[in-house]
Amino acid sequence: xxKTTQPTSMDCAEGRAANLPCNHSTIxxxxxxxxxxxxxxxxxxxxxxxxxxxxxxxxxxxxITEDRKSSTLILPHATLRDTAVYYCxxxxxxxxxxxxxxxxxxxxxxx
Amino acid sequence: NxxxxxxxxxxxxxxxxxxxxLCAQDMNHEYMYWYRQDPGMGLxxxxxxxxxxxxxxxxxPDGYNVSRLKKQNFLLGLExxxxxxxxxxxxxxxxxxxxxDPSGANVLTFGAGSRLTVL
Numbered sequence: 001x002x003k004t005t006q007p008t009s010m011d012c013a014e015g016r017a018a019n020l021p022c023n024h025s026t027i028x029x030x031x032x033x034x035x036x037x038x039x040x041x042x043x044x045x046x047x048x049x050x051x052x053x054x055x056x057x058x059x060x061x062x063x064i065t066e067d068r069k070s071s072t073l074i075l076p077h078a079t080l081r082d083t084a085v086y087y088c089x090x091x092x093x094x095x096x097x098x099x100x101x102x103x104x105x106x107x108x109x110x111x
Numbered sequence: 112n113x114x115x116x117x118x119x120x121x122x123x124x125x126x127x128x129x130x131x132x133l134c135a136q137d138m139n140h141e142y143m144y145w146y147r148q149d150p151g152m153g154l155x156x157x158x159x160x161x162x163x164x165x166x167x168x169x170x171x172p173d174g175y176n177v178s179r180l181k182k183q184n185f186l187l188g189l190e191x192x193x194x195x196x197x198x199x200x201x202x203x204x205x206x207x208x209x210x211x212d213p214s215g216a217n218v219l220t221f222g223a224g225s226r227l228t229v230l
Contacts, residue, residue: 032216042223043222044154045221098156
């Protein structure tokens with residue numbers, strides 16, 4: 001799986017959009033971009049994933065650049081409950097289960 | 112539908128003792144995983160299983176053994192606990208073989224974690 005690079009930490013004001021970047025310059029054609037988050041000491045929670053098109057669900061939007069070398073997770077109206085560590089992972093969907101989570105981005109929502 | 116359930120949630124062991132962590136999932140997932148998370152670090156894969164009766168090593172398998180005798184259960188064993196194994200352990204499952212998600216996703220569902228302290 002391709003390696004990803006994320007900022008260590010970010011702050012965002014409550015009610016504003018939180019934009020979390022991820023670089024994955026070595027991504028290959030069959031690798032998807034996945035985002036998970038981990039609130040406090042809970043188990044990680046799936047947020048969204050995509051291949052090359054932008055995706056949106058009830059939690060967030062995922063913007064993938066045309067060359068697929070980077071992506072941005074957008075939380076449109078951040079709340080205090082969005083304070084968490086956010087992990088960006090690049091992986092094939094099947095055939096390689098050695099999925100490892102890096103240290104992610106610690107997002108703090110400021111009241 | 113409970114998802115992924117881990118037991119116990121907390122455990123304190125003395126060095127050299129043995130124990131087993133149990134992970135149970137009720138989603139008919141084919142794949143199951145055990146991760147550990149140390150303070151300030153990401154999750155590291157210990158062992159995983161792609162089906163009943165199969166297991167494979169992950170990134171940090173030393174000192175641990177696993178078994179997948181039933182599809183819904185994945186056990187993580189510590190034969191002789193060491194202080195370096197003090198950590199939070201997370202189990203996850205993914206990929207239903209029947210009724211595969213048409214979007215092509217392989218989404219991991221995690222348990223709530225098991226906090227293990229080895230003195």
